[in-house]
Every structure is written in structure tokens, then in C-alpha cells.
Amino acid sequence: MEEIDNIIKEHYAGKSLSTQQLGQIVNALKPGWQTKQLFKYAAAALLLLCLTAALLMNRTISQHHLLKKYAEEVAFNHLKDLKSDIITADVAELNQKMSKLNFDIHLPEAVLNNYNLLGGRYCSLDKRIAAQLKLENKEVGDVATLYILNKKEDKDLDKSFLVDATNVQIWDEQSVLFVLASN
């Protein structure tokens, strides 16, 4: 290092703030500045919380509307009472004949306990291929319509709707969505 560098370093090394000056600087922070900082963080956290809550609520509402749409469509088709293309009481036969479906038809226990299978046909729900099954209530003999299709929605699909005079139940089992309309 050059001698001139040492001279300059020594010169500036002699320039220091006194204890009083240091104290003055450090104490010059306005009282309550830390509280101000805390308020800023709290406000930011609250905003984030509100946004998250709004987003979650929006998703919940959107899903409810979607399921309601399904219920209305299935209820409408149920009332149309279209004939089944495949007349059978055998689920295995139905599976065999409805080979275009991208899932296997199986009837949940609750359905098997209360209904007899009458037949089925291809249909769609929300532009997705579905199996439309015709069922007969074992007890009263009323006809019910069961839609089965692949599930794409989020969780919480256990919902019931009343569309005009038609009861519609929606639920899911693993990757399959069931929509049952009955009077």
C-alpha cells in the first residue's frame, strides 16, 4: 500500500462521532416508530387474510353453483323420462354394452339397497360423457334417474337440491360422480 494511502486512512480514522453524537443519532428515532412498523405488518397480514378468505369463499360459491346446475340438468332429463337404449337389470351387461364410457359402472350400496336397475343409455352432463341409468324404487315402484360420470370437481360433493318437485342428490365415490334424481 502506498504511503499516501496510510496517511489518508490515518486522517479519516481520527474522524469519529463522539459518544454524545452517537447517542443523539440513535435516540433520534421518533417514539412509536416500532409500533408504526407493527401496524404496517398487521395491516398487510390482514389484507392477505381477507384476500384468501374471499378467494376461498368464491371457490365455494362457484362450486355450489356448478352442482346446482348439474341438479337442474339431471332433474330436467329425469322428467323427460326418455327410454333406455339398453334394457337390463345386470350391471355387468350394462358395462359390457356401454364400452364408450371412460369409467366402469358400479352401483353404490345405498342405490343397490333401494333400487332395481331397469336399463341405461349414453348421455352427457356439463359436456362430459355420462351413463344415464333408469332405476325403480324397490318400495314404492317410482322411477329414478341416476347419472354416473368421471369426477373433475373438488371435494365436498355431498349435496342435495330440490328442483321444482324433483329431489336431486349429488355425491362422489373415489373418482366417480353420482347424481340421483327422484320424485
Add this chain to the structure above:
Amino acid sequence: MVYSEELEDLLNRGYRYSLALTHQEEDAFDLVQNAYLKIREGNKPLVISYLITTIRNIYIDEKRKQKTRLKWFSRTTRKESYTQQLGGEPILEKLLSKLKERDREILLLSVVEEFTAKEIGELLNMPRNTVLTILSRTKKKLKSQLIEKC
């Protein structure tokens, strides 16, 4: 309020840099204090590079504001402070006061703070070679003047 050795060291480094800019102890003190407050209240990092940048920005802002004041007033003020500085001062102090503030600034950043020419160039928005040229010229000038005076 209790302060740590690190904070004391940091503030002293900031003060020396401010002194290189202003060459006036009172102004240097004000500068480093304002910079420190700005950093703390803005919750920014309290590190030497940021402190130096903040000091520099405040200094430039102050200079701009001074330009709008009546010239004869500020000239008079500066001349008085300069005269006060000169009486009975060490030789190096006098020689440093005669340097351009930019040259003093580069000198401090390079020799005292040990910034590289590249780092100084980035801070002052100046090519590295220009920094090296100014540094070399300033040291040469001080050396020759110190020998002359001695």
C-alpha cells in the same frame, strides 16, 4: 438507547463518508443522522453499502435544493465556513478541503472503505477507468502538495 459496537462502527464509517462529501463536521453529522433515520424508519437493511447510498442520495437532494436558494446567500455561507475550517488546520485537512468533492469521495471510498474501482463506478454511475484516473490524479496531487508543504 444502547447501541452495539457494530452500529457504532457503521455510523462512524457513514460519518467519514459524509465528511468526504461535505468536508464540514456539522453537515456530515446531519447527513449520517438523516440517513440512519431514513433506513430505520423505512425498515431497510442497515449495512454499509446501503448507508453510503442513502447518504449520497440525501446529499444530492440537499444540493439540488440549495441551488434554488439565493446564490449570494449560499455563497456567503460557504465562504464563512471555509474560512473557519482553514485557521490552524492540519495540512492534509486543508489540502482535502481544496479537492473537488467527487475526488474526495472517490478517495475515501477507495482508500478508507476499500471499495473496488468497479464498485465505486457503479455507485457514482461512472466508468471504472474514470474512477481509476481520478483516484490516481488525486493521490498524485496530494502527494506533491504534501511534499511541497512539508
